Amino acid sequence: MADYVAYFCGEWMPASQVRIDPMDRGFLVGDAVFDVFRTFNGKSFRLREHVDRLYRSLKYVRIDPGMPPEDLVRISEEVIARNEHLRADVGDFAVWQFATRGRGRWAHSAGPPAVGVFIRSLGLGRFAHLYQDGAHGVIVRTRSFSPDALDPKVKNFSRMNFNLAELEAADVDKAGWPILLDSRGNLAEGVGYNVFLVTDGVIRTAGDRSVLQGVSRAMVFELAKGLGVPLVEEDLQPYDLYAADEAFFTSTSPCVLPVTRVDRRPVGNGVPGPVVHRLLAAWSEAVGVDIVEQALRYGPQEQLESEAGP
Numbered sequence: 001m002a003d004y005v006a007y008f009c010g011e012w013m014p015a016s017q018v019r020i021d022p023m024d025r026g027f028l029v030g031d032a033v034f035d036v037f038r039t040f041n042g043k044s045f046r047l048r049e050h051v052d053r054l055y056r057s058l059k060y061v062r063i064d065p066g067m068p069p070e071d072l073v074r075i076s077e078e079v080i081a082r083n084e085h086l087r088a089d090v091g092d093f094a095v096w097q098f099a100t101r102g103r104g105r106w107a108h109s110a111g112p113p114a115v116g117v118f119i120r121s122l123g124l125g126r127f128a129h130l131y132q133d134g135a136h137g138v139i140v141r142t143r144s145f146s147p148d149a150l151d152p153k154v155k156n157f158s159r160m161n162f163n164l165a166e167l168e169a170a171d172v173d174k175a176g177w178p179i180l181l182d183s184r185g186n187l188a189e190g191v192g193y194n195v196f197l198v199t200d201g202v203i204r205t206a207g208d209r210s211v212l213q214g215v216s217r218a219m220v221f222e223l224a225k226g227l228g229v230p231l232v233e234e235d236l237q238p239y240d241l242y243a244a245d246e247a248f249f250t251s252t253s254p255c256v257l258p259v260t261r262v263d264r265r266p267v268g269n270g271v272p273g274p275v276v277h278r279l280l281a282a283w284s285e286a287v288g289v290d291i292v293e294q295a296l297r298y299g300p301q302e303q304l305e306s307e308a309g310p
Contacts, residue, residue: 002089005082006118007075012082015118025110026100030158033057034098036252037215038122039080040287042087044095047076049215054097057154062107065099065115072097072117079117090121091298092289094253098157121302122253128299131280131292134260134272135249137195138169138176139238144188144210152189153213162191173264177249179241182210187236193251196220197244197267198275203231204240216250223282229275238263246273255291256280 006015026032035054037047051069058065065072076095087093097117104110127135142165145152161180169176179195182188187195189211196205203224205217224231241247245268247259256279258272284291 002086004086004119005079006116007079008116008118009114015120018116018118020100020114021103023103024100024114025102025104025107026098026114026157030156031061031063031107031110032098032100032157033061033063033155034096034157035155036094036096037076038094038252039087039092040289042080042084042092044077044080045287046215046219047073049218051076051097053155053213053215054099057156058099060151060154061101061156063099063101063113064111065113067115072115076117079119083119090302091124091294092122093119094122095119122295122298123302124253124295124299125302127254127257128295130254130257131272131295134258134267134270135177136173136175136264137179137190137241137247137249137259137262137267138172139187139241139263140165140168140178140180142168142178142180144180144182146183147209148183152211153208155212159191165191173261177259179262181238182206184235185237186210187238187241190249190251193249193257195241196248196250197236197241198246198248198273199240199244201230201275203229203275204236204244205231205233206236207233214250216252216255219283220250220256220279223279223286227278227282229278241267244268246275248276248279254295255283 003014003016006018008018020027035050037050051072055069100114102111102113142161165178169178180188194214194217241262247267249257258276260270
């Protein structure tokens with residue numbers, strides 16, 4: 001397995017040597033925020049949008065990373081450049097940025113922050129085959145955070161509900177991808193992905209009160225507009241998903257991933273539908289990479305390496 005070069009607290013080092021202080025609040029109490037973007041053909045995709053979202057999260061939780069957004073953009077681009085020689089083995093990269101509040105008994109007096117940027121493969125092995133077969137969604141009992149407790153627009157490390165949702169989904173379907181509801185029983189989001197469905201040619205998704213403002217989600221909004229496909233944000237219930245013609249997830253690595261079963265029920269006719277295919281084709285054209293072909297090319301080898309372990 002490749003040992004990528006990472007940036008951590010002002011230094012460049014092998015990713016395997018990055019060490020978080022066990023007394024850092026990011027480790028102790030999840031007092032940290034992060035963001036993830038990807039590359040296409042080795043070029044960052046919507047990096048500025050991801051950095052802007054990260055800095056909104058930082059501002060909301062009152063962590064000062066000690067650098068302006070422009071410096072984090074520059075560092076992120078340098079991380080990509082320093083690892084370019086390893087890209088041929090994986091196709092493209094996922095790049096993670098994070099900032100913790102640092103050491104401290106109390107949040108108001110903790111610091112200095114720990115800031116890092118590291119790189120890894122896209123995780124294609126998990127989902128490459130799902131472009132053809134479709135993912136299996138599971139609507140879990142574990143709920144999304146209420147915006148009254150923690151605004152879901154903050155991309156944070158406090159994710160025990162996501163961990164429990166993953167375990168619960170696997171109890172129902174070993175290949176299941178959890179779908180969480182909000183406190184009112186409306187469809188919210190997955191564990192790192194937004195949820196969409198298609199009914200009578202209209203793309204439908206939850207509003208952003210109870211979900212992350214996904215950069216991939218925003219890309220779908222733009223592509224749908226360009227394709228002339230209507231898109232609405234509204235409250236959606238499990239009923240709407242069970243009765244939908246198509247469904248899909250959006251996330252950084254897979255971009256658009258079809259969903260063909262939910263709670264062991266077929267969605268539509270049980271195969272990826274035409275709207276998903278159009279979105280994938282339009283996205284691939286926009287970035288100059290055949291997203292599905294890349295996943296099918298690199299995914300099997302990545303899966304073998306993952307199963308082999310370190």
